[in-house]
Amino acid sequence: MSISQFDSIPNNVDLNSDRKLQKALLRWQPNYLDWWHEMGPEGFQADNIYLRTAISVDAGGWAHYDYVKMPEYRWGIFLTPRATEQTIGFGDELGKPAWNEVPGEFRKELRRIIVTQGDTEPASVEQQRLLGQTAPSLYDLRNLFQVNVEEGRHLWAMVHLLHGYFGRDGREEAEDMLVRRSGNEDSPRILEAFNKPIEDWLSFFCFAMFTDRDGKYQLAALAESAFDPLARATQFMLTEEAFHLFVGETGVDRVVRRTAELMMQDPNGDVRKLGGIPLDIIQRYINEWYSASLDLFGGEDSSNAATYFATGLKGRYKETTKGRYADHVALGESYSLDRPDDKGGVMTEDIPMRRAMNAVLQDSYRSDCERALNRWNKSLAKAGCPERLSLPSPRFNRLQGVFMDFAALPDGTPITREEWESKRATFLPSEADRDYVKSLMTKVYEPGKMANWIAAPAKGVNGRPQDFEYVRFA
Numbered sequence: 001m002s003i004s005q006f007d008s009i010p011n012n013v014d015l016n017s018d019r020k021l022q023k024a025l026l027r028w029q030p031n032y033l034d035w036w037h038e039m040g041p042e043g044f045q046a047d048n049i050y051l052r053t054a055i056s057v058d059a060g061g062w063a064h065y066d067y068v069k070m071p072e073y074r075w076g077i078f079l080t081p082r083a084t085e086q087t088i089g090f091g092d093e094l095g096k097p098a099w100n101e102v103p104g105e106f107r108k109e110l111r112r113i114i115v116t117q118g119d120t121e122p123a124s125v126e127q128q129r130l131l132g133q134t135a136p137s138l139y140d141l142r143n144l145f146q147v148n149v150e151e152g153r154h155l156w157a158m159v160h161l162l163h164g165y166f167g168r169d170g171r172e173e174a175e176d177m178l179v180r181r182s183g184n185e186d187s188p189r190i191l192e193a194f195n196k197p198i199e200d201w202l203s204f205f206c207f208a209m210f211t212d213r214d215g216k217y218q219l220a221a222l223a224e225s226a227f228d229p230l231a232r233a234t235q236f237m238l239t240e241e242a243f244h245l246f247v248g249e250t251g252v253d254r255v256v257r258r259t260a261e262l263m264m265q266d267p268n269g270d271v272r273k274l275g276g277i278p279l280d281i282i283q284r285y286i287n288e289w290y291s292a293s294l295d296l297f298g299g300e301d302s303s304n305a306a307t308y309f310a311t312g313l314k315g316r317y318k319e320t321t322k323g324r325y326a327d328h329v330a331l332g333e334s335y336s337l338d339r340p341d342d343k344g345g346v347m348t349e350d351i352p353m354r355r356a357m358n359a360v361l362q363d364s365y366r367s368d369c370e371r372a373l374n375r376w377n378k379s380l381a382k383a384g385c386p387e388r389l390s391l392p393s394p395r396f397n398r399l400q401g402v403f404m405d406f407a408a409l410p411d412g413t414p415i416t417r418e419e420w421e422s423k424r425a426t427f428l429p430s431e432a433d434r435d436y437v438k439s440l441m442t443k444v445y446e447p448g449k450m451a452n453w454i455a456a457p458a459k460g461v462n463g464r465p466q467d468f469e470y471v472r473f474a
């Protein structure tokens with residue numbers, strides 16, 4: 001697969017041979033750059049950042065590391081190459097050739113899927129635009145910007161599909177991607193979770209751990225899509241996404257490790273006195289971010305999900321991985337779904353498997369999150385700390401899905417709404433919690449130094465030492 005690095009849009013889609021598409025993207029590019037200047041990381045556009053840039057799709061050597069000013073980052077278009085013609089891996093069209101063009105009957109749905117996914121990418125950059133000003137280290141500052149530029153590239157990936165396959169509608173949607181703004185009253189981002197600013201680094205790590213991880217599962221479901229350009233685009237996005245999840249998971253782990261260390265230092269285990277983040281605050285952040293991220297999966301019992309699966313638009317996590325699912329048609333199977341009964345309790349109901357596809361994806365996500373929780377708890381155990389963190393029940397604090405507006409404790413026990421409200425500050429971050437966390441957020445820009453509330457990472461980026469100058473300020 002040939003890569004043209006010297007084009008103004010690096011790509012492996014042979015953009016040079018499609019003048020119309022090339023022209024459309026070149027026209028979109030300056031608007032994108034305007035958006036980046038206006039809404040990208042504030043105060044760092046002239047600095048040199050040690051960043052990774054995607055330069056190919058080879059598993060071994062796809063990334064190049066060097067200093068770059070963010071506005072000069074080479075945002076490119078890369079699709080995972082195909083050795084053979086693809087066939088559809090699931091649903092009613094199982095085994096038929098995958099689509100290289102958008103079938104007319106699914107045009108609206110596919111466009112909506114791509115626009116919704118694409119919209120989250122610039123949204124997260126907007127949510128995080130002030131965070132650099134309170135980075136706990138140069139290592140973290142650099143990682144934040146790495147995530148930001150790659151979310152920018154993911155927008156490019158979706159915009160390429162809109163321009164390339166959806167004609168005039170697609171061009172308009174691509175423009176709108178740069179018009180909506182996170183938190184803007186008149187033109188907000190599409191999904192609610194992407195409309196509130198991320199104002200402290202514990203929130204950022206939780207976002208990258210839980211919300212970006214929802215993104216991973218959405219992308220993985222689209223990576224199975226019968227619309228092959230979408231499948232190939234999202235497969236390559238997942239390669240970059242792995243790093244974002246690493247930033248989140250290890251970020252929370254480093255906060256937990258530092259907290260445990262400080263708990264051991266103070267005879268009363270009082271972490272606040274030593275300038276750390278108490279474990280109960282970390283737990284409340286986990287409760288909030290995990291429950292909000294579950295909402296992004298859509299209803300657990302969903303006719304839309306059934307249609308998407310039947311028609312081949314969206315599969316399950318690793319749908320075509322051998323041995324994971326016995327049956328890729330999923331007719332005649334059922335799923336046992338917990339849902340509220342009419343007496344304030346919980347009942348289990350069998351629903352057709354296809355209707356439960358969002359729940360199935362949520363289950364894959366949950367076990368991934370549980371794996372990370374175990375890791376954080378190991379860090380606590382290793383430090384000699386007897387306390388443990390946990391993942392809240394899917395019934396807790398939901399604004400979407402079957403448990404929407406259901407009142408339950410984090411462990412899933414149903415309670416009355418009044419009791420829930422009175423206990424709220426014990427299981428969700430209070431204003432006082434947020435203010436306390438924010439009070440710890442002061443920038444540390446000296447190479448190798450860490451803010452007091454977070455442990456150093458296990459190693460540096462790309463084999464570089466921890467005290468490497470990851471950001472060179474202009």
Ligand SMILES: [Fe+2]
Nearest residue numbers: 121150151154
């Ligand atoms: Fe992304």
Ligand SMILES: [Fe+2]
Nearest residue numbers: 212215241244
């Ligand atoms: Fe991401």
